[in-house]
Amino acid sequence: MASDASLTVHAWAMATAAMVSASCGLVGGLLVVRRMSLLGDAIAHAVLPGIAVAVLAGGSLGGPAVFAGAVAAALATVWLTQAIHAGVGLAEDAGAGVVFTSLFALGVVIVTLAASRIDLDPECVLFGILELAAFDRVRVGGLLVPRAFVTAVVVFLGVAGGLAASWRWQVFTAFDPAAARAAGIPVGLVTSLLLAATAVAAVAGFEAVGAVLVVAMLVVPAATAELLVQRMHWLVVVAVGVAIAAACGGYALAWRWNTSAAGMIAVVLGGCYAVAVLMAPGDGILARAIARLRLEWRVAREDCLARIWRACEAEGRDAAHVGDPQTWLERMAGLWLERRGVVRRKNGCVTLSDHGRREAEMVVRSHRLWEAWLGRHAELPIDHLHPPAEWLEHHVGAAMRDQIEAELSAGQVDPHGRTIPPEAAG
Amino acid sequence: MPPLIGPVSLVAVASGPGLVSYNTLVVLGGVATVGFAAGVVGSLALLRKRPLVGDAAAHATLAGVAAAFLATGRRDLPALLGGALVAAVAALAVLVLIRRVARTRDDAATAVVIGVSFGIGLALLAGITARGIPGSGGLEQFLLGHTAALTAGDARLLAAVSLAAVAIVALGFKEAVVLCFDPQFAAATGWPVGLLDLVLVALVAVMVVVGLPAAGAVLVTALVVIPPVAARQWTDRAGPLLVTAGVIGLTAAVTGVVVTASRPGLSTGPVIVLAAALICGVSFLVAPRRGVIAQWLARVRRERRWARGDLSAWDLADADEAVPLPLPAVSHVAAVPLRGADGK
Structure with missing residues (x-):
């Protein structure tokens, strides 16, 4: 009571x-x-x-x-x-x-x-x-x-x-x-x-x-x-x-x-x-941290694929010797890609699956198109073209790649004289 | 100590002969020093256009006091004030953190820190009181201030810290003045403006903590704000401003101690603040040049001169204000071409 x-x-x-x-x-x-x-x-x-x-x-x-x-x-x-x-x-x-x-x-x-x-x-x-x-x-x-x-x-x-x-x-x-x-x-x-x-x-x-x-x-x-x-x-x-x-x-x-x-x-x-x-959607601390981490993870994955692709291109075959990754995140990305079967190791050499090669080609294509565009419009010395392209390659979509290509209308070669891979079909 | 003779004899009158002990004298001297130093440090905060920088820190001190009591289990003033200082610094740090990571506006962030930190303090305090922890009686005196319970040792500590704060201001006076009046110049000269600002905020936090026993967490901000505002009425120069604010703060503090000594139920903080507010109100009214009455008189005199048609001679004091052009002259000039156009 x-x-x-x-x-x-x-x-x-x-x-x-x-x-x-x-x-x-x-x-x-x-x-x-x-x-x-x-x-x-x-x-x-x-x-x-x-x-x-x-x-x-x-x-x-x-x-x-x-x-x-x-x-x-x-x-x-x-x-x-x-x-x-x-x-x-x-x-x-x-x-x-x-x-x-x-x-x-x-x-x-x-x-x-x-x-x-x-x-x-x-x-x-x-x-x-x-x-x-x-x-x-x-x-x-x-x-x-x-x-x-x-x-x-x-x-x-x-x-x-x-x-x-x-x-x-x-x-x-x-x-x-x-x-x-x-x-x-x-x-x-x-x-x-x-x-x-x-x-x-x-x-x-x-x-x-x-x-x-x-x-x-x-x-x-x-x-x-x-x-x-x-x-x-x-x-x-x-x-x-x-x-x-x-x-x-x-x-x-x-x-x-x-x-x-x-x-x-x-x-x-x-x-x-x-x-x-902490938790606000969009710009809470957590949401921003997650978005940042996801971006860095994608960058690391794409960098890893592009490095292998470039090594293969340099050696002129499907498998190549690739040096150590530069950051621990890229090392993690490499291990993850290997587990997923996108990257394969064969007697000391590394090779890409078809899917991985296509993805790598698109990153390299973005990179070289951007270098070519910068080379034409920005009047930068040739050794200054790489750093901005290295960052922007992760943010250029298919539509922009086509636009840049149409605008350049020159050969499929970047300012360093390397071939720009064609857009993936489909 | 000649300056104390006046107030002390007041205490003697108020509380009857034989009650003015050595302890009362030392407490009076200590609180007076705190009032002086708060006025000096507050003047710099006012000149730096951050008069309320101590408010969030002040409200947070209560939680620090309560936490320090829980940690030490004793009502030992140095320990409690140490806790208060930690809490004050933590509150300012949280404020900076909110500005960095959240898109809350500055004023709302300050209000959040004030409200929540004081809530923490109140919850801790009420919890301690409800559990009747031995020795906790009197902790609530940190809310509104109470000087009757201070010992001579406590007062000496308060006075020593206050004098140290004044000494720091005196040593860095030149830097402080340049920082307040021309921060761009200070930065361009290569002075560490950020560090100087940090020192200023730290000094304010220290004064808030030292003022706590006398003025209490809720009102201690006023100790840093009101005397400088009052002093600003009387002078345009930085040095005299600091000293005047200090003297006004000292007067208010002494008044608070003396008045509450004879009215045991009354907290010291509100009385100190009312005394300061009274001085401030009088300053607003009667200060030369800046005071309301002086400005009114100057306007009356000016308008009389204008009415006589004498538009040339106003003295420098009047010219300082943005004096509007006398209206008749403007309308006269504007009217001339119109009339001319009519005539054609």
Whole structure:
């Protein structure tokens, strides 16, 4: 029975965390593509005095007064930063650094001095009160639901509604503010709406995970999604998905290891980002490493075949003595080709199968055509033709070979006087 | 130490006679030195246009402190700060790594490092607290700063490191100024610009770590940012800027220690930051030439002169700004040919 009750408490807290995280992830998508991530951080800190003053004036956490105070504080941050920039010519990053730390310090001092009178203290400012959220409940349609969860749902719907209503304008402004302005879109209003949405999401996030970690909830899901997808609407969908998954996962881990849910949610978010950096399709570390390795493997294979073919050509027969390979990768490629039967050894000599000979001929053909083309057009001395051709031979396809051949229209001889093999049939 | 007489007598007034111990004095001196050095080092970061370079490092220090406590099992300040320094450097390294391998924008990368590293610290800290590991009480003071628990030995360590940082800045002052104002020239002269930048970032990281006991992980960045911004209002020269920023940082730090000594519940960090912010706000308003009031007065005077028809004589200070051409003159010139065309 007792464990049942505690399970309910944890389930509600987890659901609250997921809802809050989703709101932050949604806003974060736009913040990240607009290069406003650090402004999100500044707003997350700066809402504190707004919240503190509103609570001091009698507003309750999660009530409309608190949200109004927070939005006012967020807009004040931006306005102050810009006023300082315009007034005394201070760079905006330094200005933001001054404003948000000062406002946060002010908030902490207010909260500390008034801790006995309001249900906020520096502890929950920094850690959030997710773990306590489930104990303060209200009745919604016959069901006892934590007040914080209701707030989180309202915030999510509000933020999602506000952004959905202005979505086309938001995206246009994010990617090309000048064109958006020229097209008659009220860019300032669109940006203010985004800032207000950030402030509202930050208040919800502040209650859940504390003022400092809101930045993780805002930025990390979007930064993760940005690595995984290309389109803006998919970015937002993936960001919200990552945000919800990390919130649930982080809460569960914190429950299991008996530590701060806020901290673990940020850690899991960091894990998601690291996995995305590593595994993103296309330009993740792993994908790039694999693509690079495959290219190097093909180059080594083709170099190996071409070397044998050239040796055979030099000796004028089907089998030849071939020197040691130059790199360990080429040695591996040679062994691999031998296993596949493409390369055969016969009393100290090496020979190619029909298939291997055709493949080698195409590499050599690419090489010599390219040398011939360079020799005609690039005015390079003859001993400078080999290195570029040695690299480009791996990147020239049949179509380009035909094109070069048609353009050269001279004999089938390269600048060194060697025959260019004909294109393979079929 | 004559400069300390003022604040010390304030402490005496605030906390009653007989409570000003030798320990309090040394802590006050140590934190004051930290404030001074943070202002000096921060000025260079501001001039190099990287005022927030320490922010990611600052948030990461918490994880370092918690990890160092877990490793040593004691709340020994040098060990904890050593851990903090390792974490700060690691955070900066991760930032550089992200820039190299991922296509995340710089600002988002910074935000990711800030959020995640602080999350790690918070999770470690909460885990330590929840398990009630003996001796762990007071670790949370590294979040917002708390100087009451510092010993004289701790304060001496902080002061020594801060003085070393100031000494390094003094030794490399010429190089630093050239690096800040003309990096291309520095590079063309053959100076190792990358290395100098690295030294600057390292100094900021060290100041962030040393400022940790006083200002806390969340707000220690302000110690490096706000005093230089305030000092910038008062001078256009690099040397005086560094010294002014140092003095402002020192004043804020001393204020924080003195105020929190009489209000035990209050953390030192927020008070230091508020004191610095107050000085900064006043500087924005009243500084000569750059201040808002001075600029407003200059504009009023200029417009009066223009109203009198005197367009020639504005002093050099006004000419520094991009003064727009007086509008009546332009419209007058533009109107002349039009009228002429009408007449024909």
